[in-house]
Amino acid sequence: MSEYTYIYEREYMKTNKLRFIVILLMFSLVAVACGGDTADDAAEAPETTEAPQETLAAPATTAPPPEVIVVWAEEKVATALDPLVGAYEAAAGVDVEVVVYDFGAIRTDVQTAGPAGEGPDVFLGAHDWVGELAANGVVSPLDLGSVASDLYDVGVTAFSYGGEVYGFPYATEAIAMFYNADLVDSVPATWEEAKAACDTAGTELCVGTPSNDAYHNHPFVASAGGYVFASAGGFDASDVGLDNAGAIASAEYLDGLVKNGTVYSADYGGAMSNFQEGRALFWMTGPWARGDASAVNYGVGLIPQFDGNAATPFVGVRGAMVSSFSDKQVLAQSFILDFFATVEVQQAMYESDPRLPATKSLFAVVEAADPIAAVFAASASNGIPMPNIPEMGSVWGPMADALNVIREQAYGTNEETGVTISNATDAMKLAAEQVRNAIAGG
Amino acid sequence: MTVSKIFRYTFLAIINSLIVYAIPLTLTFESWFLLSLIIVIGILINLVYFSDRFLPMKWILPGMIFMISFVVFPALYNSYVSFTNWSTGHILTKTQAINILEDRVYTPENQKGIEFEIFVLQDSSLDFYYVANLDSNNILFGKAVSDDEIFTTSYANHEPSLFVNNEFVTPDGYYLLSGKEQIANSTTLQDLSLIIDESTRVQLYKISVFGASTGRLSSTSQLYTYDDLNDVMINNADNLSCPVVKDNFVCDGKEIEPGWRVFVGGENYRKLFSNQRIRGPLGVVTKWTFQFAFLSVLLCFVVGLFLSMILNKDGLKFKRIYRAIFILPYAIPAFVSVLVWKGLLNPDYGLINSWFGPLYEIFDIEPIKWLTTKESARSAVLLVNTWLGFPYMFLITTGALQSIPKELIEAAKVDGASGLQSFWRITFPLLMVSISPLLIGSFAYNFNNFTLIFLLTGGGPPIIGSDVAVGWTDILISFTYKLAISGGRGNLFGLASSVTIIIFFIVLVISAISFRYTKRLERIYGNI
Numbered sequence: 001m002s003e004y005t006y007i008y009e010r011e012y013m014k015t016n017k018l019r020f021i022v023i024l025l026m027f028s029l030v031a032v033a034c035g036g037d038t039a040d041d042a043a044e045a046p047e048t049t050e051a052p053q054e055t056l057a058a059p060a061t062t063a064p065p066p067e068v069i070v071v072w073a074e075e076k077v078a079t080a081l082d083p084l085v086g087a088y089e090a091a092a093g094v095d096v097e098v099v100v101y102d103f104g105a106i107r108t109d110v111q112t113a114g115p116a117g118e119g120p121d122v123f124l125g126a127h128d129w130v131g132e133l134a135a136n137g138v139v140s141p142l143d144l145g146s147v148a149s150d151l152y153d154v155g156v157t158a159f160s161y162g163g164e165v166y167g168f169p170y171a172t173e174a175i176a177m178f179y180n181a182d183l184v185d186s187v188p189a190t191w192e193e194a195k196a197a198c199d200t201a202g203t204e205l206c207v208g209t210p211s212n213d214a215y216h217n218h219p220f221v222a223s224a225g226g227y228v229f230a231s232a233g234g235f236d237a238s239d240v241g242l243d244n245a246g247a248i249a250s251a252e253y254l255d256g257l258v259k260n261g262t263v264y265s266a267d268y269g270g271a272m273s274n275f276q277e278g279r280a281l282f283w284m285t286g287p288w289a290r291g292d293a294s295a296v297n298y299g300v301g302l303i304p305q306f307d308g309n310a311a312t313p314f315v316g317v318r319g320a321m322v323s324s325f326s327d328k329q330v331l332a333q334s335f336i337l338d339f340f341a342t343v344e345v346q347q348a349m350y351e352s353d354p355r356l357p358a359t360k361s362l363f364a365v366v367e368a369a370d371p372i373a374a375v376f377a378a379s380a381s382n383g384i385p386m387p388n389i390p391e392m393g394s395v396w397g398p399m400a401d402a403l404n405v406i407r408e409q410a411y412g413t414n415e416e417t418g419v420t421i422s423n424a425t426d427a428m429k430l431a432a433e434q435v436r437n438a439i440a441g442g
Numbered sequence: 443m444t445v446s447k448i449f450r451y452t453f454l455a456i457i458n459s460l461i462v463y464a465i466p467l468t469l470t471f472e473s474w475f476l477l478s479l480i481i482v483i484g485i486l487i488n489l490v491y492f493s494d495r496f497l498p499m500k501w502i503l504p505g506m507i508f509m510i511s512f513v514v515f516p517a518l519y520n521s522y523v524s525f526t527n528w529s530t531g532h533i534l535t536k537t538q539a540i541n542i543l544e545d546r547v548y549t550p551e552n553q554k555g556i557e558f559e560i561f562v563l564q565d566s567s568l569d570f571y572y573v574a575n576l577d578s579n580n581i582l583f584g585k586a587v588s589d590d591e592i593f594t595t596s597y598a599n600h601e602p603s604l605f606v607n608n609e610f611v612t613p614d615g616y617y618l619l620s621g622k623e624q625i626a627n628s629t630t631l632q633d634l635s636l637i638i639d640e641s642t643r644v645q646l647y648k649i650s651v652f653g654a655s656t657g658r659l660s661s662t663s664q665l666y667t668y669d670d671l672n673d674v675m676i677n678n679a680d681n682l683s684c685p686v687v688k689d690n691f692v693c694d695g696k697e698i699e700p701g702w703r704v705f706v707g708g709e710n711y712r713k714l715f716s717n718q719r720i721r722g723p724l725g726v727v728t729k730w731t732f733q734f735a736f737l738s739v740l741l742c743f744v745v746g747l748f749l750s751m752i753l754n755k756d757g758l759k760f761k762r763i764y765r766a767i768f769i770l771p772y773a774i775p776a777f778v779s780v781l782v783w784k785g786l787l788n789p790d791y792g793l794i795n796s797w798f799g800p801l802y803e804i805f806d807i808e809p810i811k812w813l814t815t816k817e818s819a820r821s822a823v824l825l826v827n828t829w830l831g832f833p834y835m836f837l838i839t840t841g842a843l844q845s846i847p848k849e850l851i852e853a854a855k856v857d858g859a860s861g862l863q864s865f866w867r868i869t870f871p872l873l874m875v876s877i878s879p880l881l882i883g884s885f886a887y888n889f890n891n892f893t894l895i896f897l898l899t900g901g902g903p904p905i906i907g908s909d910v911a912v913g914w915t916d917i918l919i920s921f922t923y924k925l926a927i928s929g930g931r932g933n934l935f936g937l938a939s940s941v942t943i944i945i946f947f948i949v950l951v952i953s954a955i956s957f958r959y960t961k962r963l964e965r966i967y968g969n970i
Contacts, residue, residue, distance in 0.1 A: 066626070067625065067626065067628060067629070088651070091621075091622065091651040091652065092621065092622055092625045092651040093622040093623075093625060093626055094625055094626075115533070115535075117470070131932075132530050132932050132933075134699065135530055135531040135699045135700060135932065136530060136531060136533045136534070136699075136700050137534055137539060137542040137543075137699065137700030143658060145557050145647070145648065145656060145658075146557060146656075212900075212902065237931075266790070267788065269785065269788075270788060270790060270791055273791065274791075324542055324545070327629060328628060328629055328632070329632050330628050330632035330646055330647065330648075330649060331625060331629075331632075331649065333647060333648060334625070334628075334648050334649040334650065334651075334655075337648050338648060338649070338650050338651060338652065390530045390531070390931050390932030391931050391932075393927075393932055393933075394931070397911030397924060398911045401902075401904035401913075404902070404904065405904070408811075408814055410814065410815075410903065410906075412906065413906075414905055414906045414908070419906060419908075421906045430906070433909075434908075434909065434910060434911055437719050437909050437910065438719075438910060438911075439931060
């Protein structure tokens with residue numbers, strides 16, 4: 001113990017000197033750390049003070065450091081944009097910084113980074129985020145102006161919320177029906193004929209599409225007058241149409257299709273492998289599955305009609321939006337309208353990631369080159385955009401559950417609540433009730 | 443000695459410079475909590491490492507800092523969120539929401555969609571001027587002013603002379619800005635307007651680098667003006683006064699978005715316990731959560747213990763190889779194996795049903811529709827979780843078994859105990875002394891095993907007839923997710939946090955009881 005104190009005392013004298021040196025060192029490091037900032041300030045300061053002197057002679061040269069537009073884009077779009085932004089940068093004298101971002105992460109990160117002052121100026125996203133983003137005040141309205149005439153209505157509707165348009169749509173997406181071209185020539189116009197085609201072809205299964213999925217099954221609800229939310233002039237969460245006469249009629253019709261084996265029970269992977277292995281004649285899904293479908297000689301047609309009504313798939317739309325936390329609103333807007341919306345950029349993006357075009361000018365280019373894409377686009381034009389209001393969150397679960405009950409014929413009584421679902425009508429009524437409850441109680 | 447000193451002080455210098463660097467950053471984000479945390483941590487670090495007085499603290503401090511920043515802070519933050527209305531439409535602070543609303547402009551109904559060329563000029567004193575080419579009768583020219591000067595400036599003049607043969611001619615004494623120069627000044631220009639009359643102004647809305655820029659008409663007054671004396675928002679378009687109702691401004695019965703975050707006290711908790719819609723399914727879900735967590739631990743433990751007992755026999759050859767094989771499921775990431783299992787369990791094309799096919803035929807029973815009925819989905823969840831969890835139990839019981847002295851068992855044998863007796867009276871209790879804390883941990887983990895439920899069944903199959911979408915295999919945490927994140931009106935972070943706090947207390951109580959039981963075990967067997 002005493003030995004320790006002795007050593008401690010002796011060391012203490014040494015330490016004092018050392019401590020002085022170290023504190024000096026520390027402050028110098030602090031100075032270095034802050035130095036980055038002061039250097040920047042110093043670099044900026046002379047320019048701003050010099051500027052007025054220069055401008056008296058020729059105001060043209062009063063160029064502050066170039067503005068930087070930060071764009072968040074998913075990888076495929078970013079790779080398409082990268083070689084093209086150079087031309088815009090040169091013409092506009094700005095720096096465009098395209099940040100590769102995971103598509104799904106953009107939705108959440110825009111909402112956290114924006115309010116913290118770190119978000120992008122322009123970001124790409126799906127139209128069904130718009131309600132949430134607008135309700136949270138993180139996206140600015142975008143006046144499409146003359147560009148609007150080049151856009152399909154479904155794209156503009158998709159990005160409309162509360163009377164404003166919030167994005168420039170660049171790609172759409174909707175399901176249609178793949179058919180095995182070795183066994184059948186086309187997709188028949190009605191479901192009866194589709195069943196007959198399967199019987200003739202002699203395949204084990206007929207039409208495959210995921211059972212537990214509101215997106216793929218939407219045509220079975222909405223083609224004969226049913227709807228999720230009434231959509232005249234923006235979606236109305238107070239008007240749920242999952243149990244109106246049209247929805248119930250087409251759900252009962254689906255029940256019949258399941259019972260007679262036209263539509264078989266499957267998940268996404270099952271429907272895919274059955275189509276690839278030739279066990280099923282038809283596969284109802286979207287353009288993303290073309291690679292998977294090419295395991296067989298396939299063709300694509302419109303989804304059969306319901307009682308003479310065209311099938312209405314859900315349409316997903318992607319677009320470019322302006323963050324409301326950007327301090328360069330006009331510039332960000334100009335970037336979208338003057339650069340992003342041009343045919344060249346749209347075409348480059350299509351080549352990098354072939355989604356259905358949302359602009360008429362690009363569609364004209366694509367249609368000639370790719371007739372199958374044109375079929376998907378035709379299917380999309382019959383469809384309606386997925387509701388973009390935040391209340392849509394309450395729909396996916398109940399709607400998928402109800403359709404799953406019908407698709408799996410899982411009717412029965414709930415032992416806990418004593419509620420009985422004996423047919424498709426009950427299932428749809430219950431789903432509508434659940435949606436209304438969820439919205440009211442949310 | 444000196445090397446370690448130099449090392450220590452360099453380390454301190456770096457830490458301190460980082461702290462000094464971080465302070466202005468936190469100031470700009472106005473996050474006072476983080477600022478105070480940084481300052482406290484900074485003072486602590488300097489105090490402990492500069493002086494030699496707090497020797498033990500030198501070892502404890504890093505651990506404490508990590509614990510505070512990764513455990514205590516998130517937990518406290520979570521409980522704070524559970525007392526707020528944090529949700530879609532209410533993620534901003536009130537100031538931010540007001541700023542966003544005040545930034546909104548509106549276009550009078552009859553002027554919507556009017557678009558025209560706009561030219562930006564600058565005079566020798568660097569003021570900006572706009573020329574708006576509305577039509578041949580309205581070529582407007584004037585100084586572009588900021589919002590403060592709207593009502594003091596003079597209106598724009600009609601200047602047809604600026605166009606000769608439809609070509610714009612720059613007037614003397616002015617400089618015409620190219621698109622590039624407009625963009626360079628865009629942050630200034632976006633706040634300027636050309637005032638046409640009392641109620642209308644022209645604003646720049648698209649700067650074109652390839653052609654003429656475009657302007658649009660809007661109202662001279664912004665859509666919303668905040669009156670901070672009365673705490674109301676004035677809607678200038680409809681002349682409405684919108685008072686604050688809870689967390690939104692409400693105009694004529696209609697909430698204006700965005701709203702803001704407020705402290706709501708126990709509102710979220712009240713909702714959980716009083717709302718029939720939530721309370722109804724909560725009972726079913728809670729019951730199953732307990733069953734699931736308990737059975738998962740039990741099954742994993744039984745299978746793991748059984749295997750480790752078998753592989754603990756002395757004469758067994760290739761012991762290491764067997765052990766390696768049994769640990770394999772543990773080495774594969776859970777989300778991969780869960781998805782594989784999902785495929786195997788597919789009732790129509792899954793491997794399991796095709797293997798069971800002959801059995802179904804022999805006993806003439808309907809093939810099990812895995813994952814689509816209540817019982818099959820629940821058993822599938824337990825089956826997969828057992829497969830995922832037994833290697834862990836296998837590992838720890840193997841270790842514990844090896845640490846039990848062989849003499850005890852031999853002594854029991856000498857006293858005439860049967861194998862079963864010596865297992866239940868000696869091996870098992872001794873095993874429980876060291877294993878039960880891990881069993882409690884495992885229970886708590888499975889109580890919140892979101893990954894498994896979400897990936898394997900998504901909570902399904904649905905409970906038919908419940909008021910909310912909820913499934914038979916939903917456990918509390920996945921129900922929370924459905925309720926708060928994927929249901930209702932967007933994301934209800936506040937509500938979700940309050941459920942997690944409740945889950946925390948449930949797990950806390952169970953753990954406390956179990957630890958007390960473990961203590962008793964230790965008292966009885968600990969000194970062997």
